[in-house]
Amino acid sequence: MLSPIANTIFFPAILTVREELQTTETVINAVVAIFVYLMGISPLFWASYSDLRETRRKVYLLASAMFIIAAFLCISVTNIWWLMILRALQATGSSAVLCIGAGTLSDIYVPTELGTAYGLFYFGFFVGPLIGPLIGGYLTQYVHWRAIFWFLTIYGSTLFLVIYLFLPETSRPKQTSKIPLSKLRSEEISLSLQKSFNPLSPLSLLKYPNLTLIILYKIWVTSTIYVQNILIPERFAITYGLSASQIGLVFLAPGLGLMSGSLVGGKLSDYVLSKRMKKIGGNYLPELRLYSAWFGSILIPLAYFSFGWLLENGVSIFYPLFSMFLGGFGTLMAFNPTSTYLVESYPTRSASIVALNNFMRALVAGSMSALAAPLSDAVGTGWTFTLMASGNVLTITFLIIVYNYGRKWREKIRKENPR
Numbered sequence: 069m070l071s072p073i074a075n076t077i078f079f080p081a082i083l084t085v086r087e088e089l090q091t092t093e094t095v096i097n098a099v100v101a102i103f104v105y106l107m108g109i110s111p112l113f114w115a116s117y118s119d120l121r122e123t124r125r126k127v128y129l130l131a132s133a134m135f136i137i138a139a140f141l142c143i144s145v146t147n148i149w150w151l152m153i154l155r156a157l158q159a160t161g162s163s164a165v166l167c168i169g170a171g172t173l174s175d176i177y178v179p180t181e182l183g184t185a186y187g188l189f190y191f192g193f194f195v196g197p198l199i200g201p202l203i204g205g206y207l208t209q210y211v212h213w214r215a216i217f218w219f220l221t222i223y224g225s226t227l228f229l230v231i232y233l234f235l236p237e238t239s240r241p242k243q244t245s246k247i248p249l250s251k252l253r254s255e256e257i258s259l260s261l262q263k264s265f266n267p268l269s270p271l272s273l274l275k276y277p278n279l280t281l282i283i284l285y286k287i288w289v290t291s292t293i294y295v296q297n298i299l300i301p302e303r304f305a306i307t308y309g310l311s312a313s314q315i316g317l318v319f320l321a322p323g324l325g326l327m328s329g330s331l332v333g334g335k336l337s338d339y340v341l342s343k344r345m346k347k348i349g350g351n352y353l354p355e356l357r358l359y360s361a362w363f364g365s366i367l368i369p370l371a372y373f374s375f376g377w378l379l380e381n382g383v384s385i386f387y388p389l390f391s392m393f394l395g396g397f398g399t400l401m402a403f404n405p406t407s408t409y410l411v412e413s414y415p416t417r418s419a420s421i422v423a424l425n426n427f428m429r430a431l432v433a434g435s436m437s438a439l440a441a442p443l444s445d446a447v448g449t450g451w452t453f454t455l456m457a458s459g460n461v462l463t464i465t466f467l468i469i470v471y472n473y474g475r476k477w478r479e480k481i482r483k484e485n486p487r
Contacts, residue, residue, distance in 0.1 A: 072196025108430020187334015198323025205316020325396025364401025376453025
């Protein structure tokens with residue numbers, strides 16, 4: 069929850085901060101974009117260190133401490149550029165859990181339980197977009213926008229103590245593991261220990277086409293969500309005359325959709341996997357996981373296409389809110405099986421794979437955050453989301469390709485790299 073709360077809690081305060089710090093719409097949106105960029109770039113460092121040194125706990129503690137310090141310093145900031153720098157440090161500290169959390173799940177769950185585990189993990193992850201803007205909106209309107217950073221400082225400090233006192237090390241070094249590993253996985257771990265630390269090593273995973281295509285699909289869907297989040301404050305304020313606290317309530321719609329989609333998607337992913345495994349004699353193939361992504365992947369472009377034109381035409385606020393709910397629900401229905409597939413394809417690089425996914429996703433999504441307002445001003449909200457929905461339809465073909473050829477690609481890679 070830490071990273072998404074830290075990101076979205078700032079959204080309702082954008083207009084207020086822009087006025088008080090006397091900056092422009094472009095600069096304040098750049099603050100948001102840089103946070104998104106660092107959410108993607110930083111996990112490359114955290115994941116490389118975690119996979120190489122076989123530790124999750126140390127990364128959690130170091131990253132949490134960085135977040136707390138940056139959040140505390142934001143309380144007294146008086147310059148937009150210092151705010152930008154400190155928000156970047158907050159993004160760096162809070163982003164560790166995005167990849168290390170996935171690595172922790174991979175450490176302790178078997179494949180047929182991993183979908184449900186990811187559902188619960190992303191349920192917490194998407195509580196952030198649900199309550200972050202709500203908290204930010206009320207603190208901004210009834211206290212002060214700086215109170216946002218008091219909240220984040222206290223929240224981060226509480227998490228640090230909980231992690232320090234109750235979270236054990238879950239990474240299992242080969243020499244101390246009590247859980248038997250396959251010969252292939254043991255050899256992969258042995259090789260990984262011989263390598264030196266390289267924060268860019270996750271980028272080498274892009275040579276695997278099954279990973280790259282899934283990541284490209286997730287990139288565009290995430291970009292659509294970020295475009296939506298950037299446009300909500302100003303568009304809803306102009307179209308419906310909402311206050312900062314009311315705009316915070318608007319974010320409940322996509323947040324509830326994401327949360328419900330996470331829970332339903334996780335259960336459905338494991339259920340579909342079990343059913344498909346029975347049909348092929350009980351054999352486990354990661355590609356079977358993608359079969360449960362079809363419903364969500366079709367719902368996403370339909371929901372966001374509708375949202376754009378409903379908001380453009382200023383219809384009753386219920387309809388764009390409901391469209392955002394459906395978009396959020398569909399997103400997690402598709403994201404749960406695709407995220408689980410990424411980790412299951414190469415389990416010994418789980419943290420690095422998730423870090424790469426977040427890096428590529430944030431790289432594009434961060435750019436879209438900066439371009440969202442100018443694009444919407446130029447062509448209108450309806451055509452902006454028509455573009456995003458068209459991209460979503462196109463990238464569904466990537467899922468189809470991986471579903472049909474992913475196994476062949478994985479077997480080819482193992483033959484070329486028998487160790």
